[in-house]
Amino acid sequence: xxxxxxxxxxxxxxxxxxxxxxxxxxxxxxxxxxxxxxxxxxxxxxxxxxxxxxxxxxxxxxxxxxxxxxxxx
Numbered sequence: 055x056x057x058x059x060x061x062x063x064x065x066x067x068x069x070x071x072x073x074x075x076x077x078x079x080x081x082x083x084x085x086x087x088x089x090x091x092x093x094x095x096x097x098x099x100x101x102x103x104x105x106x107x108x109x110x111x112x113x114x115x116x117x118x119x120x121x122x123x124x125x126x127x
Contacts, residue, residue, distance in 0.1 A: 056126060057123060057126060057127065060119055060122060060123045060126070061123070063119050064116065064119050064120060064123065067112055067115055067116040067119060068116060070112050071109065071112045071113055071116055074105060074108055074109040074112060075109060077105055078102070078105060078106065078109070079102070
């Protein structure tokens with residue numbers, strides 16, 4: 055029962071991690087590497103910062119749930 059709940063939690067967390075990573079913008083892509091844009095290093099602000107920290111929390115929760123399922127199995 056507990057392992058099934060962990061599997062469902064892992065699936066939900068994996069989907070949320072994928073969505074949060076895809077929502078993050080990367081500026082101009084490879085154009086910045088070849089001199090296309092000068093502000094490559096900049097600070098995150100507003101919703102971008104919240105999304106960045108949310109992604110980190112989701113990844114930590116996902117790794118923790120995988121560790122818990124390995125420990126319980």
